[in-house]
Amino acid sequence: MADSEGLIFLGNLEEVAKKALEFLNKKDFVKDMISWGVDFSLWPVHLMTSCCGAEFAAAASPRFDLERLGFLPFGGPRQTNLIVVEGTTTIKMARVVRRVYDQMPSPKWVIAMGACAMDGGIFFNSYNTIVAREYLPVDVYVPGCPPRPEALARAVLMLQEKIKKEKDALIGVKE
Amino acid sequence: MNLKEELSRISQAVEIDEKKSHYKVSVEDPSKLIKAAQDLKSLGFDHVVSVTGVDYPDKIEVIWHVSSYSVEELKSINLALSVSVKKPEPRKEYDPNKRALVLKRPPVRVPSLVSVWPSGAFNEREAFEMFGIIFEGHPDLRYLMLPEDFYEAWPLRKDFQHEKMKVFLE
Amino acid sequence: MSEKVYNLEEAATLSPSGEKYIVLQIGPSHPGSGHMRLVVWLDGDIIVKVDPDIGFVHRTSEWLSERREWIKAVPIVERIMLPDTIHANLSYVLAVEKLLGIEPPPRAQYLRSLAAEINRITSHLYGIGIFGIFLGSSTVYMWAFGDREPFLDLMEMLTGARITYSYIIPGGVRWDMPNGFKERAETVLQYMERRLKDYEDIWVKNPVVQARTINVGVMKREDAISLGVVGPNLRASGVYYDTRKHKPYAAYKDLDFEVPVMKNGDAYDRLLIRVEEIKQSIRMIRQILKDIPEGKIIADNIYNQLNPVMKKVYEEKRRVMFPAYMIHLRPPPGEATSMVEAGRGEIFFYIKSTGDKYPYRFRWVTPSFRNLPFFTHVAVGHRLADLPAIYGSIDYFPPEADR
Numbered sequence A: 001m002a003d004s005e006g007l008i009f010l011g012n013l014e015e016v017a018k019k020a021l022e023f024l025n026k027k028d029f030v031k032d033m034i035s036w037g038v039d040f041s042l043w044p045v046h047l048m049t050s051c052c053g054a055e056f057a058a059a060a061s062p063r064f065d066l067e068r069l070g071f072l073p074f075g076g077p078r079q080t081n082l083i084v085v086e087g088t089t090t091i092k093m094a095r096v097v098r099r100v101y102d103q104m105p106s107p108k109w110v111i112a113m114g115a116c117a118m119d120g121g122i123f124f125n126s127y128n129t130i131v132a133r134e135y136l137p138v139d140v141y142v143p144g145c146p147p148r149p150e151a152l153a154r155a156v157l158m159l160q161e162k163i164k165k166e167k168d169a170l171i172g173v174k175e
Numbered sequence B: 001m002n003l004k005e006e007l008s009r010i011s012q013a014v015e016i017d018e019k020k021s022h023y024k025v026s027v028e029d030p031s032k033l034i035k036a037a038q039d040l041k042s043l044g045f046d047h048v049v050s051v052t053g054v055d056y057p058d059k060i061e062v063i064w065h066v067s068s069y070s071v072e073e074l075k076s077i078n079l080a081l082s083v084s085v086k087k088p089e090p091r092k093e094y095d096p097n098k099r100a101l102v103l104k105r106p107p108v109r110v111p112s113l114v115s116v117w118p119s120g121a122f123n124e125r126e127a128f129e130m131f132g133i134i135f136e137g138h139p140d141l142r143y144l145m146l147p148e149d150f151y152e153a154w155p156l157r158k159d160f161q162h163e164k165m166k167v168f169l170e
Numbered sequence C: 001m002s003e004k005v006y007n008l009e010e011a012a013t014l015s016p017s018g019e020k021y022i023v024l025q026i027g028p029s030h031p032g033s034g035h036m037r038l039v040v041w042l043d044g045d046i047i048v049k050v051d052p053d054i055g056f057v058h059r060t061s062e063w064l065s066e067r068r069e070w071i072k073a074v075p076i077v078e079r080i081m082l083p084d085t086i087h088a089n090l091s092y093v094l095a096v097e098k099l100l101g102i103e104p105p106p107r108a109q110y111l112r113s114l115a116a117e118i119n120r121i122t123s124h125l126y127g128i129g130i131f132g133i134f135l136g137s138s139t140v141y142m143w144a145f146g147d148r149e150p151f152l153d154l155m156e157m158l159t160g161a162r163i164t165y166s167y168i169i170p171g172g173v174r175w176d177m178p179n180g181f182k183e184r185a186e187t188v189l190q191y192m193e194r195r196l197k198d199y200e201d202i203w204v205k206n207p208v209v210q211a212r213t214i215n216v217g218v219m220k221r222e223d224a225i226s227l228g229v230v231g232p233n234l235r236a237s238g239v240y241y242d243t244r245k246h247k248p249y250a251a252y253k254d255l256d257f258e259v260p261v262m263k264n265g266d267a268y269d270r271l272l273i274r275v276e277e278i279k280q281s282i283r284m285i286r287q288i289l290k291d292i293p294e295g296k297i298i299a300d301n302i303y304n305q306l307n308p309v310m311k312k313v314y315e316e317k318r319r320v321m322f323p324a325y326m327i328h329l330r331p332p333p334g335e336a337t338s339m340v341e342a343g344r345g346e347i348f349f350y351i352k353s354t355g356d357k358y359p360y361r362f363r364w365v366t367p368s369f370r371n372l373p374f375f376t377h378v379a380v381g382h383r384l385a386d387l388p389a390i391y392g393s394i395d396y397f398p399p400e401a402d403r
Helices: A013-025 A028-039 A053-059 A091-103 A115-119 A149-165 B003-010 B030-043 B072-076 B118-131 B163-167 C008-012 C061-065 C070-080 C082-100 C106-134 C138-159 C181-204 C207-213 C221-227 C231-236 C267-291 C308-317 C324-328 C373-378 C384-393 C398-402
Strands: A082-086 A109-113 A140-142 B013-017 B022-027 B047-055 B059-067 B079-086 B091-095 B100-104 B108-111 B133-136 C022-026 C037-043 C046-053 C334-341 C346-353 C361-365
Touching: A013 A028, A028 A149, A053 A082, A053 A149, A053 C138, A082 A091, A109 A115, A109 A149, A140 A149, B003 B013, B003 B022, B003 B030, B022 B030, B022 C334, B030 B079, B030 B108, B047 B118, B047 C221, B047 C346, B047 C361, B059 B118, B059 C346, B079 B108, B118 B133, B118 C221, B118 C373, C037 C384, C046 C373, C046 C384, C061 C070, C061 C361, C070 C082, C070 C324, C082 C106, C082 C334, C082 C346, C106 C138, C106 C181, C106 C267, C106 C384, C138 C181, C181 C267, C207 C267, C207 C384, C221 C373, C231 C267, C267 C384, C373 C384
Parallel strands: A082 A109, A109 A140, B022 B079, B108 B133
Antiparallel strands: B013 B022, B047 B059, B059 B079, B091 B100, C022 C037, C037 C046, C334 C346, C346 C361
C-alpha cells in the first residue's frame, strides 16, 4: 500500500472507489461532516414498549417538539438508527425489541427511558419484566417515572454529544 | 322488584349489604352454576364485569361479577356470583427437560358461563392462565397474556414462586 | 361494509395456517398497532377473523400489589393507566375506603371530581390525537397533544406532578386548591372552548373523516350490551349508562351534567361522543369551581393521626404530609368492590382483605380490556383499510388492557 499512496487513479473503478473512501475517511472535515449529519438525524423506530410511550408521544408534540433536534419517529426499522426503550419491557416484548434492534442498520444507538428500563423501577421483582441492559447495549439512561419530555430532550442532546466525541467509530462500521 | 327475594330463590347463600353495595350469591355445587347464571340473566344482569379466582389453601373460589345495562333498577348493582371448588393435591412429577422432579399443581374445573354471558370470554381466558381454572365449555380456552414460558405456572396462585423473587421479598 | 357477510361461527373454525385465507400479523412493531399484535385472517382484503394477541405489556400489577403494603398499590395502578391516572387512583382508594369505613369531607369530594374531570379531558384529547394518527392526519395529533398540555399544567398546579399524581389517599386528597387556580382554570377552559370549534371545522366535519368513519365499525345496541363494552363506546351504541350517574361517587351526586348518548354506534359516533364529553367536563369543572365548599380536605380520623409538625404544615400550607401510619394500614377483613367512570370507560376493583399487611386478593379490570370484543366481533366483514379507523375510534390503550 505504501508505494501506491496518492495514486488513486490506478486499477479498476471498484478498487479506486474503495481507496478514495479510505483516503477521505481519514480526513477530519469528513468525519466532522458525517457526525454532524448523523447527530441531527436521530430517527427513533416507532416501537412503544410500555407506558412511557405516552411521554414519548408528548415529546413529539408541539410544546416540546423534538423534531427540531432531528428526532422524528419513523415506522420501519430499516430507516432508523435509534431505539428508545420506553419503560418496562415484558419477556414477550423484549424478544420483539431485540428483533427490531437486529433489523436496524448500523451505526445505531439505544436510549433506555424511565426507571423501569434502567433497573426495574416500580415493577422490579415481577415475574414477567426484564430490564433493558440485559438484552440491548444501552447508550443513554433517562431516569424518572415517567421522565418528563424535557428529560428525553436532554437525553437526545447527550446522545448527540456522544456521537460527536466518537466520530471515529462512525466510519468503517461493517455489519 | 324485591331483589333479596328473587336472589334467595336462586341460592340459599345470599349476602346483601346495601350500605357497602355488596351483593353476593354463592352456589355450592358447580353443576348448578349454569342454571343460577341463566336465572340471573333473566332477572336482568346482562353482562360480566370481571371473572376472577381467589386462591385459598384448600380451595379456589371463582367469582363472576355481573351488572346490568338494560334494567334501570339494577344499573346501580354489582353482583358477585361465586362458586368454590376443591383443589387437587399437588404432586411431584419427573420433568425430562429440567431433569428433575417438579411440583405439578393440577388445574381445577368449573363450567364456563360464556354460553350465558358472551362478555366473559376474555375474562375467563385470563382466569385460566392466572389460576389454572379450566372453564369447561369455553369455545376458545387459550393463554391470553402470558408467553409460552409460563406453561402451567399459574402465577396468581399463592404457591407460585420465581427466581427473582428471592432477591427482595420473602 | 362488504356485501358478503361472514358469520362468526364460520370464522372460528378456520385453520390457523390459513389455507384458504391470508393470515396477516399486524404489530407489535407497527405504527397502527401499539403494544399489541392483531392476527388478521383475510379473504382478499376483507377481514374474516381477528385474533388480538395481547399481553405485551402485562406488568403483573395484580401479583405485585398482593405483595406490597396497601398504600403502595397506588403508584402501581397509576402506571398502568398513564393518560388517565387519577381515575385508577380514585377507584382503588374508593375500594380501600369501603373496607376502612372512612367517608371523606365534602371539599375533598369536590377536589376529587375536579381532578377527575380535568383528567378526563386530557384522556379524551389523547384518544382524539391517536385517532388522528390512525386516520393519517398528523395535524389533529399535533393539535390534540398540544392542547392537552394546558390541562396537564393545571393538574401540575393542583397536585405537583405532570402525569402521575398520587393525589388521592384514603380519607381525602393531599393538596388543597392553590391560590389563583380558579382564574387559571377559567382561562384554560375558555381556550379549550375556542379550540373545540376549530376541531369541529377541521376534524369532526371534515368530509374525509366522515367518509372513513360513518357506518364503519358499527356496534349494535344489543351486541354492545351482551358483549359488555364500556364507556363512551357503549354510549355511542345508544345505551344510557354512566357510572357517574348510576353508581355515584365523589361529588357527582351534586353536580348537574348530561350523559351524551348516540344512536348509530359507528366510529363517527364514537368520535362525536368524546367531543361532547369534553364539553360536559368543561361544564362540570365550572360548576365545581363555583360551588366548592370550604372545609377540611381530609377525614377527621386521618387528621387525628397526624403529628404536630404535620398538623402545622396542614394549617399553614393546606397540604397533607403523608402520614407514616399509612404504610401500616390494615383494613379489617372483608371484601369490597368499587367502580369509577374513567376516560375510556369503567374501572372495576375487587379487593379482599384478611386483616393483613398486604391485600389477599387484588383484582381490577380496566376499560380497554373490556373493549376487546370490538376487534373480534366488529371488525369482521370490513376491509383491512377500515381496521385502523375501528382501532382508533375505540381509544384502545394496550398497557391499560394488559395490566
